[in-house]
Amino acid sequence: MSPNEYATKASAYLHTLCAVKPNRRTGSPGNRQATEFFARAIAAFGYELDATPFDTLDHIDEGAVLTIGAADFEVLTSPYSLGTDVTAELIVVSTVEELEEAECAGQVLLMHGPICAEQLMPKNFVFYNPEHHQQLIALLESKRPAAIITATERSPDQVGALNPFPLIVDGDFNIPNVHCRDSVGRELAQSQGELCHLEIRAERLPAKASNVIATLNGGAERKIVLTAHIDAYEDTPGASDNASGTVVLLLAAEMLAEYRDEHALEIVAFNGEDHYSAGGQMDYLRRYGEQLPSIFLAVNIDDVGYKKGRAAYSFYECPEPVQQQAVQTFSGYPGLCPGDPWYNGDHMIFVMSQVPAIAFTAELMPELMKTVTHTAADTPDLIDPRKLVEVAAALNALVRAL
Numbered sequence: 425m426s427p428n429e430y431a432t433k434a435s436a437y438l439h440t441l442c443a444v445k446p447n448r449r450t451g452s453p454g455n456r457q458a459t460e461f462f463a464r465a466i467a468a469f470g471y472e473l474d475a476t477p478f479d480t481l482d483h484i485d486e487g488a489v490l491t492i493g494a495a496d497f498e499v500l501t502s503p504y505s506l507g508t509d510v511t512a513e514l515i516v517v518s519t520v521e522e523l524e525e526a527e528c529a530g531q532v533l534l535m536h537g538p539i540c541a542e543q544l545m546p547k548n549f550v551f552y553n554p555e556h557h558q559q560l561i562a563l564l565e566s567k568r569p570a571a572i573i574t575a576t577e578r579s580p581d582q583v584g585a586l587n588p589f590p591l592i593v594d595g596d597f598n599i600p601n602v603h604c605r606d607s608v609g610r611e612l613a614q615s616q617g618e619l620c621h622l623e624i625r626a627e628r629l630p631a632k633a634s635n636v637i638a639t640l641n642g643g644a645e646r647k648i649v650l651t652a653h654i655d656a657y658e659d660t661p662g663a664s665d666n667a668s669g670t671v672v673l674l675l676a677a678e679m680l681a682e683y684r685d686e687h688a689l690e691i692v693a694f695n696g697e698d699h700y701s702a703g704g705q706m707d708y709l710r711r712y713g714e715q716l717p718s719i720f721l722a723v724n725i726d727d728v729g730y731k732k733g734r735a736a737y738s739f740y741e742c743p744e745p746v747q748q749q750a751v752q753t754f755s756g757y758p759g760l761c762p763g764d765p766w767y768n769g770d771h772m773i774f775v776m777s778q779v780p781a782i783a784f785t786a787e788l789m790p791e792l793m794k795t796v797t798h799t800a801a802d803t804p805d806l807i808d809p810r811k812l813v814e815v816a817a818a819l820n821a822l823v824r825a826l
Contacts, residue, residue, distance in 0.1 A: 434671050434809035441667040448656035450699035451482035451631030462693050463636045469681040471638035478707040480633045481595045486625035488602045492615045499602040504595035507626040510570045516616040529568040536575035536609035546594040546700040571622050572601040575609020584798030594700050600624050635704045636693040647688035649722040653697035657798040669725035675816035694770050722781040724771035729807040733787035735815050736763025740781040753822045759814045
């Protein structure tokens with residue numbers, strides 16, 4: 425197949441993944457549509473499939489309303505929040521020290537200012553969970569407010585371009601919560617001690633999801649693993665993050681369909697990188713963790729194909745011969761360049777077990793993070809399908825060279 429034919433196919437894949445309804449958030453009907461589409465497409469190339477379901481949580485949000493006196497304030501339901509309908513006194517804090525002193529049991533707690541500087545990791549997240557995040561979550565639970573309002577503003581240090589960003593994204597945190605812009609928070613703070621009415625129309629739904637794990641030459645002693653996450657942050661089409669990487673997997677799978685060398689080839693569409701529980705990654709470690717020592721190399725693809733700039737690759741725990749071979753191979757592809765390491769992608773589940781890994785992302789990832797990531801602006805028009813073909817072709821060449 426010619427590069428132009430692959431580019432046409434890449435565009436069709438991209439639009440299909442971004443068009444599922446409501447979106448690709450893990451556990452949603454659209455997410456299941458996406459994984460079923462991926463499984464059908466890759467099975468046609470002769471791969472053996474494992475799409476075993478795992479338990480997860482979907483979330484339905486029909487909006488939130490906050491009223492104080494005759495005034496309404498714009499608030500957004502935080503992802504995975506429980507619903508509520510409460511009228512109570514507004515208690516305001518801006519620091520951890522103020523929260524420690526606050527009497528807010530049964531009241532509505534407004535957090536703004538320094539205490540809302542960075543998004544909190546989910547309470548049961550195992551890969552990265554700073555102690556001060558755990559302590560703040562535990563303190564909030566001990567204070568037992570009836571509901572929480574967090575006032576935030578977009579920060580260059582936060583993942584994604586959301587403004588405001590939700591301070592709490594956690595289906596295991598059982599205090600209903602909403603978020604609002606910092607300017608709204610400052611206005612709300614003037615109503616400390618007044619009665620407020622907060623209604624959150626949201627519901628958690630037990631659901632099923634699955635990774636799609638496709639294997640060629642499965643009897644080999646060692647394997648090469650190519651990964652990308654197929655899920656997307658809720659309410660975003662997720663073209664760059666990460667339909668783009670998922671499309672590269674499908675293109676590479678077709679290019680490698682006749683591969684029968686000394687390694688097994690495992691292609692994994694992870695399901696849960698943008699979900700608070702990382703359910704797909706945890707399921708993979710539960711069911712495939714014993715095989716980690718047999719992985720010769722893992723390659724993760726996330727946020728590639730941006731119409732501006734190139735695709736950047738970085739190395740983790742790679743032996744010198746593997747790194748040299750990769751650099752030599754990638755030098756034949758002008759749309760690829762070396763990049764800085766980054767540590768918040770699916771390659772890290774391999775790196776933490778000392779598995780050699782390579783990660784691909786956009787050279788201009790900081791720009792995407794500030795303007796697009798996790799928002800409705802992450803649409804297919806941002807992606808150049810020819811760049812996806814080039815990354816897939818480079819991976820095809822690397823797997824064969826190794």
